[in-house]
Amino acid sequence: MTDWLISIEGTGTGSRVALVLALMAAFLHAVFGALQKGRHDPWLSRGAIDASYCVMAAPFALFVVPWPEPHMWPIFAGVWVIHVGYKLLQAQAYTKGAYTVVYPVVRGTGPLFTVLGAYLIFAETFTLVQWLGVVVLMAGIFGLALYNMIFLETERETLNAALGLAVITGLFVALYTTFDAYGIRATANPFTFLAWFFMIDGFLFPILAYRRWRAMPDRPAPGPLMARGVVGGIVAFASFGAIMMATRLDKVGEAAILRETSTVFAAVIGWLVLKETVGPRRVALMTLIALGAVIVEFGG
Template identity: 30%
Template sequence: MDPLVFALVLGAAAMHAGWNAVVKVGLDGFSAVMLISMAAGVLSLLGLPFVPFPEPASWPFLALSGCLHMGYNVALIGAYRAGDFGQIYPIARGAAPLMVAVLSALLLDEPPGLVAALGIALLVGGVWLMSIRGGAVGRSGGLPERRALLAALMTSCFIAAYTLSDGLGGRAAGSAHAYALWLFALDGVLALLVTVVLRGRAIFKGMARALPAGIGGGALSLGAYWTVIWAMSVAPLGQVAALRESSVLFALLISVVFLGEKASRWRLGAAALIACGAGVIRLA
């Protein structure tokens, strides 16, 4: 993988872990996720005058991805409501890169080479080791409750689906930057509508108290996925999707340093495996 693409995707992984951590502090999960989505949507509007309008071929992908991102948000909220950030986050991210690698090979004629396949396998294996045996000290160290596990796995399905949709959409748009900004603008509108319909306008009073955190989370979310959409337009989808999941390394650091969750030896071993996988992908 090109060194610049590799470095930028790692940066996106760090930003992604950051905005997911914001979901676990302050507001309830629904309010936090929707506030971050709306903030990212508003921030994306600032960039729209500087990018071309996406090509019509990308519009179906924009519409599909808007729905998939909302489904992802709902599933993510359900998972975080029932589980610990340091364990739920890797489960939610773990299956998606493998799905993307297989589907991109079958549908897009982008089979990974031997080195890339090895890197993907190491990284995904580390993610799953962290989720299954890497629970916080003081917990069982196994899988979380069934409800949280199902929500996390459902989130993985949404991640894989919108990754493929956005990878194709960014390529068809003529400008990956234009596609990313329009996607976040659409997500912001949908988040606003879903919030009003499900919770009513009174919820915005509570959101206002967490506005600085929401804007920060929105900026991280926008920067992270904007970078990933661009990377998928210049590199194989499977490799980008897998490398993006190195975000669990940053999630581990956040969970220990800022959320007070202790790291078991299983978490640390899984983190080393993920780092090895990322290094192998760099060599592909």
């Protein structure tokens, strides 16, 4: 598998595989966000998820994949710092804002910053048609966030803080997307990067979540919380792993844009699972998001 993936990097086959991986990551990332924002406190949910994928990744990192090359340790340190900042901001944003408002703003700001970062770091460029697709996609995403904001029934008093946190979180999405792409391209075996990433990345948040849980006057039962964490850990492997591999096989900017169709999946999940309102205007905006992604993919 490793040899085949390396052999298709930068080829037409690699581009098609990257497309499938990015769309899979989009759906699973929306599921992941719903798991964190769902019935449990977002901090506790994230702690349970991180603990699960840390434990699951450790045997692969230590005993299965080749060990990282010496130059990878500073890269892993940078990855860890960026992802910790991202998760702290995201948890705080989810604490203060509704899922269907916060999530689109995060995902809308992320791709623009990522495209700019991919240009500066990897010298990737977009055609005018692809930039049109970026504009269409972002118009749909921010339109969806605005629509949700107008008809928001709860958490309105903390809306401004949630939106500010969501924009900053979007910047960190771009940081981790471009830096992770740099990291997974810097090692000979991409699965080495993935295994060590999940083991290292999952270390801190369980400690923070446990301290938060201990301080709660009405603590949730740990059993259902950890069950959610195991499911979330598996989803994280597939979601984050897929998008990282897509950025190794093909352009970072295009993969990032395609992943933001997760906003469409998030709106559907918010309606079906979280019982948040969905109407024809939101369906139209979700269609706009999907159209923007299609223009970016086929406008190159």
